Amino acid sequence: MEFVASIIDTVFRPLKDYFARTVGYVMSCGDYIDLMVHEMSELKSKRDDVGKDYNLDDIQRIIGDRLGVSWENRTPKERAGVLYRVLSKMNFVLLLDDVWEPLNFRMLGIPVPKHNSKSKIVLTTRIEDVCDRMDVRRKLKMECLPWEPAWELFREKVGDHLMSASPEIRHQAQALATKCGGLPLALITVGRAMASKRTAKEWKHAITVLKIAPWQLLGMELDVLEPLKKSYDNLPSDKLRLCLLYCSLFPEEFSISKDWIIGYCIGEGFIDDLYTEMDEIYNKGHDLLGDLKIASLLEKGEDEDHIKMHPMVRAMALWIASDFGTKETKWLVRAGVGLKEAPGAEKWSDAERISFMRNNIxxxxxxxxxxxxxxLMLQGNPGLDKICDGFFQFMPSLRVLDLSHTSISELPSGISSLVQLQYLDLYNTNIRSLPRELGSLATLRFLLLSHMPLEMIPGGVICSLTMLQVLYMDLSYGDWKVGASGNGVEFQELENLRRLKALDITIQSPEALERLSRSYRLAGSTRNILIKNCSSMTKIELPTSNLWKNMTNLKRVWIASCSNLAEVIIDGSKETVGSNALPRAILQARAELVDEEQPILPTLHDIILQGLYKVKIIYKGGCVQNLSSLFIWYCHGLEELITVSEEQDAAATGGEQALGAFRVIKPFPNLRELYLHGLAKFRRLSSNTCTLHLPSLESLKIVECPNLKKLNLSAGGLNVIQCSREWWDGLEWDDAEVRASYEDLFRPLR
Structure with missing residues (x-):
């Protein structure tokens, strides 16, 4: 009760604020009012939840009953007038618990307390937007408990014997308390359920139950899952409910990529196809996830691009998905529990969704x-290298299949039986050859083939996938046949994919790169491009070369192992036709008209330069406006990050340079991350004639650059420099004051 008293103090402290006339509590992770009612029986008879089903009449009736006002034969407007007159003559505290929609105080007859009034209106809600739309003056977000008070509450409910138990039991108890995620009602319920348990095996079993079938733990259904289910029930659509349940397929406390879960939901059909553009479809998915966050059913993950489920919300979702515990294998979820082999086939027979991801199968x-x-989610089983032939033969309804991050080297025969498959992820597998029967997957919309040693695709497979909307093949197959160049799949097969909206591609010849740039639909769909092994390419220009004109959605350019590439030219100051140094015959053949007003590479965020032994980065003027990260790895001949072109140097002569001043250049105004690795000859960040200004740079990582002795750059927002201690100690500084200003930024390499 001491702990509950502190919670009550936290809840009621804002009510002592003289200026806070309306107070809103956003229950982001469980209901503290429920906790107080749970522990204080005298509150139960005085409490009515507002809930989503309550209407104006209900609320007026309840308040009138508390005030002893008779409502016979009165209209809602008359009742509002009576309430207003009665409440205006008294000091009152009105608690509106579990509010799901904004309430109109004027229509209810509730006077909003004035500045000099002692009255208060207090509401609790799981939806922060409700407070905003009701003009709440003081808003307090009730987060889950941090570890120390959570552990204290759990120990109190288990009993004093826990402190004298064996170290093994105490360790298991801490693990069990952690799984409650700081939710007070869960800590109380689980703690009480374990109060009579005295052996380590009983505690271990409880952990397993909480992972797999949490509703089986004593008191969980009534005291934890049922209260949480109110948030689920009050979601406005079945799509939102299904999207939430789908998140429970991931392991506990797993940070889920938003794009990942949205792709699955599109494949399952949760996100409808009212929109034609893939960006619009994904935006709809992000909107759904945002609604679930607003309802306090999802949390922010490792960053803004990820979400997480609270352990008890996940437990609630699994309970609902199993028809409230009556069909435990309907959603067969064993994600991240250490499985060494999959459950027997007999347990799969009634399943609608299966997740064995992140195990050791x-x-x-x-x-x-x-x-x-x-x-069927099997991703993240790194040792999985064999799936028997015919494995997919009896899965006629399968729509989503994820085999990514496994060691399989081939797809089993019978894959063509998946006649409804919409989403197939083979990312980071060991597959070198795709089977011809893959072309039979006529409904496939997502095919993810990135980061795999794919060498052979039978002719006709790609162009047979006529429903394909998303095709990811970066760091993967790239031997596209264009005219006499290339020996593999005809590039025309890609161009025949009329529905394609998002493409990640590997390019291994200048001819294929040129063909891509001239294909309006393919170029506009390209998100990430890897250009590798193009030995005839000598220079490439960013961002204004006509090569990029149609790539309006390009996010990343990765250039690797182009042995003769000598110049990456930064020139954002003017239109430049033909300066990408593709072979002369290709440039002469180019006749496509381009829109002079169209912005070039407006979405380009990342550039990676890797294994380019001759390259220099030449600055001619302008900038790559929205670039946020620049990675340069193993470019052994690179001596400086930015080399100012001869034209720029000549233009500066007689100007600032004649006055002895250093010119400041700003090629990447929004660059936040710079990573330099394995640059044997690298000596400086910019030439001796200028200072490199990176106004948005936050993180600088330098590894194996032994000849870089000075950090000659201007970066006012820099907050991290990650490097080895040995290299840091060997840096040369203009004076001790400059060194001291940088010292707090140092972070040793991990």
Missing amino acids: LELYEKPECPLLKT
């Missing part, structure tokens, strides 16, 4: 019959 040797299965 080595082989799938049975052929399960799963007529209802829609999603």
Whole structure:
């Protein structure tokens, strides 16, 4: 009760604020009012939740009953007038618990307390937007408990014997308390359920139950899952509910990529296709996830691009997905629990969704019959290298299949049986050859083939996938045949994908790069491009070369192992036709008209230069406006980050340079991250004739650059320099004051 008293103090402290006339509590992770009611029986008879189903009449009736006002034969407007007159003559505290929609105080007859009034209106909600739309003066977000008070509450409910238990039991108790995620009702319920448990095996079993079937733990359904379910029930659409349940397929406390979950939901059909552009479809997905965050059912993950589920919200979702615990294998979720082999095929038969991701499964040797299965998640089993032939033969309803981050070297025969498959992820597998029967997947919309040693695709497979909207093939197959160049799949097969909206591609010849740039639809769909092994390419220009004119959605350019590439030219000051140094015959053949007003590479955020032994980065003027990260790896001949062109030097002669002043250049005004690795000859960040200004730079990482002795750059926003201690100690500084100003930025390499 001491702990509950502190919670009550936290809840009611804002009410003592003289200026806070309306106070809103946003219950981001559980209901503290529920906790108080749970512990203080005298509150139960005085409490009515507002809830989503309450209307104006209900709320007026409840308030009238508390005030002893009779409502017979009165209209809502008359009742509002009576309430207003009564409440205006008294000091009152009105608690509106569990508010889901904004309430109109004027229509209810509730006078909003004035500046000099002692009255208060207090509301609790799980939706922060409700407070904003009701003009709440003081808003307090009630977060989950940090570890120390959470552990204290849990120990109190388990009992004093926990302190004298064995170290093993105390360790298990801490693990169990952690799984409650700081949610007070869960800590109380689980703690009480474990009060009579005295052996380590009982505690271990409780941890397993909480992972797999949390509703089986004593008191969980009634005291934890049912209260949480109110948030689920009050979601405005089935799409939102399904999207939330889908997030429970991921491991506990897993930071889920928003784009990842949205792609799955598109494949499952949760996100409708009212929109034609893939960006619009993804924006709809982000909007759904945002609604779930507003409802306090999802949390921010490792960054803004990721989300997480609170452990108890996930437990609630799994309970609902299993038809409230009556069909435990309907959603067969064993994600991140350390499985060494998959459950037997007989357990798959009734499953609609299965997740065995992030385990240690080595082989799938049975052929399960799963007529209802829609999603199968096997990703993140690094030792999985064998799936038996015919494995997919009896999964006619499967729509989403994720085999990424496994060691499989081939797809099993029978993959063509997946007649409804929409989403196939083979990212980071060991597959070198795609089977011809893959072309039979006529409904496939997402095909993810990036980061794999893919060498052979049978002719006709790609162009057979006529419904394909997303194709990712960066750091993967790149031997596209264009005229006499290339030996693999005809580039025309890509151009035949009329529905394609998002493309990541590997290019291994200047001819293929030119063909891509001239294909309006393909170029406009390209998000990430890897240009590698183009030995005939001698220079390339960013951002204004006509090569990039149609790539209006390009996010990343990665150039690797182009042995004769000598110049990457930064020239954002003017239109430059033909300066990408593709072979002369290609440039002469180019006849496509371009829109002079169209911005060039407006979405380009990342540039990676890797293994370019002759390259220099030449600055001619202007900038790459929205570039946020620049990685340069193993470019052994690079001596300085930016080399000012001869034209720029000549233009400066007689100007600032004649006056002895250093010119400041700003080629990357929005660059936040710079990573230099393995640059054997690298000596300086910019030439001796200028100072490099990176106004937005936040992170600088330098590894294996032994000849770089000075940090001659201007970066006022820099907050981290990651490097080895040995290299840092060997840096040369203009004076001790400059060194001292940088010292706090140093972070040793991990």
